[in-house]
Amino acid sequence: MSAVADTHSQEHHHGPAKGISRWLLTTNHKDIGSMYLIFSFAMFLLGGSMAMVIRAELFQPGLQIVQPEFFNQMTTMHGLIMVFGAVMPAFVGLANWMLPLMIGAPDMALPRMNNWSFWLLPCAFLILVSTLFMEGGAPNFGWTFYAPLSTTYGPPSTTFFIFAIHIMGVSSIMGAINVIATILNMRAPGMKMMKMPLFVWTWLITAFLLIAVMPVLAGAVTMMLMDINFGTSFFDASGGGDPVLFQHVFWFFGHPEVYIMILPAFGAISHIVPAFSRKPLFGYASMVYAVGAIALLSFLVWAHHMFTVGIPLAGQLFFMYATLLIAVPTGVKVFNWVTTMFRGSLSFEAPMLFAVAFIILFTIGGFSGLMLAIAPADFQYHDTYFVVAHFHYVLVPGAIFGIFASAYFWLPKWTGHMYDETLAKTHFWLSFIGMNLAFFPMHFLGLAGMPRRIPDYALQFSDFNMVSSIGAFMFGVTQLLFLFIVVKCVRGGEKAAAKPWDGAEGLEWTVPSPAPYHTFSTPPEVK
């Protein structure tokens, strides 16, 4: 995927190792970035297949394809694999590839730890996916694994699920340490903090969020492990514990987690929109402050996932106000992206198509989020398909389209070839239509009264469920086209210039395409 020899150095420079050792032992950020991206796409297809099972069962009322027990395993594993196996590793892959290039550094600060951070993931997911074949089946209690359903009433595989989470957590924490050490220590001379590209800023802040909350998740699952295997009662009322404690600890992790899953996308979009508008990002400083504000506020809103649990009124009000507040900096970012486009000179290659769709559809997800923040109204939305619609809008056209936009934007840099623009546009339009058909009707289903996590439903929900399933199948199949496009681009295509996008800015566009195996062995000067 990248060239073997460094063209300008006279030092002893072997190319990368040959064969499987190259990939097992590499400490090169480009190799590791590629592995993360390939892993995440494989997980995306796996989690996506589970979604296809879910939507196939929900195509019509009645139980046709799977039993409720297995359906619950599908919903659980779909969520876990997408969150921890697809979205998060994809962003780490983008970070690995692009952060050193953007700051003019030769590699990440801790290259060997970088290798280990990656290789922990296939191990963790082997354990997680193997639970499907264990007696009693895979975890079946939702990706949010509330106690006591997941403790007293969980299948035997739950302990393996906990191990997998621990391993993923270690991977994330080490990756985050690496990101912070790299950004704080290895920027080229002249690149002050307020001159860093937005993708670097958003990843810096995401890394702090990861270090803050992954240990909290580890705490939650360790308490679960204790309750299940060692007779403790953290979450068991009969022993003096409290099931709601689980929810507080989980969501203290869970809310910053969703910002971990979107901030890097915000960063990437902040590169792509200016490039294809041929105009600088509007309000750089505000954009940085907004991300900081979102990150800080993200620690103060967790109980908006728990409005129906029975927390005291004062708590309920506090969390409602804090949640409403977080809409403000998010809105500022959207306004700034639109203003960047305004009076620009726009073109709509695939990265820009995904970026524009991101802005519109993520904002729609934000609107449903604002509605959910109104605590009294949330009593009607909570645990219904309205919530499912909300988070799929912020995650699919949000995080996932952000990743697709980034992939198309940076594929020329990674591979040295332009991807097939016609196929990419096809991928975009089919994804856009499929995604909206799949998830927009879910708003209506939720408002009409359909709960979440059910394998069968009352007849008044039939029509929109059928539409949703058709959209989901369309979206799912289309992702195979993306696989084709990427493989085709890796193998060949029109030769890419160092800067294939005339409106793009940044150090990453000063190195050749494909980027040499070792770049910036000498730091560049930043004015």
Add this chain to the structure above:
Amino acid sequence: MRVHAKRAVALAAGLLSPAVVMADWTMNMAPGVTGTSNQIFSLHMTILWICVAIGVVVFGVMFWSIFAHRKSQGAKPANFHENTVVEILWTIIPLAILVAMAVPATATLVEMYDTSESEVDIKVTGYQWRWRYEYINDDFGYFSSLSTPREQIENRQAKGENYLLEVDNPLVIPVGKKVRFLLTANDVIHSWWVPEFGVKKDAIPGFINETWTRVDEPGIYRGQCTELCGKDHGFMPVVVEAVPEEEYNAWVAEQRAAAEAERQLTEKDWTLEELMERGEKAYASACASCHQPDGTGMPPAFPALKGSQIATEDMAAHIDIVVNGKSGTAMQAFGGQLSEVDLAAVITYERNAWGNNTGEMVTPKEIFDYKNQE
């Protein structure tokens, strides 16, 4: 031409017939039948319109740019890239809008939390996978389980109008009175929701939650469990009948009398046949979802009873496990859920059904004594 048209219609009708009878493209929440549900509806519509307005403006600007500022149409890029005044404005204005929303939302929430001065109190307990309603000031209670036949769920029979939203014993409450609900759970977290009341509250094992409602219009209202609680989470609906006060009082009197009679049934002498008849019903309602109607269970989680040691040999162990459950498994302690009559009936049934044929029976009195010796 006419032949083709007829065939096309027949084809379309055939394809659409299951759907067309119940075709439903409902897009919005219903205002509901309580003060709370109407307030919530109003908040919901307000925030929705605010979002629509913001969306129209923001997307409008964007679509305008997409149309008018294209490079392919010769647009040249402007150079501006910051404006502090504008940034401040579009921070302050949304903030003001949100503060404006927070005021009525706070008022509604305060009211939703005020469970004082209720006129009827009902304890709602979530079980895997049904609800139990206890009228705690009137000494009676009952289970409310899904009554949709398995044949409909398994697509062997056409689905009825209230498919998955019908129960054997609905909750009955009076119209126009403040009804307070005390919620808890027997096993995992469940959640009790009636959309038309605007009432949802989690039912948490070991804790008691409170909520209330005052229904303005008589009718039958249907909701569902809204917290994942295991395999039949989608199969434990909530059905509430709101009736005029007089009708409610009459119904309560009947229920009290029936409960008293039931308590006295414990004393009577039962025959094997009577216990079997009663036991078959009790088994269907309380046991069949796990151990299956034919007693074959779903091992390893739900053992078979047909031909099992526990149902054909060790009577004492059989009584113990039904009354006290088995900790660390999903087998609940039914001693606290079923009456002595039903416990005796169910054990008797299990010992004689599906070819088990032990000829043994347990009487309600024996169960009563068993429970009291512990």
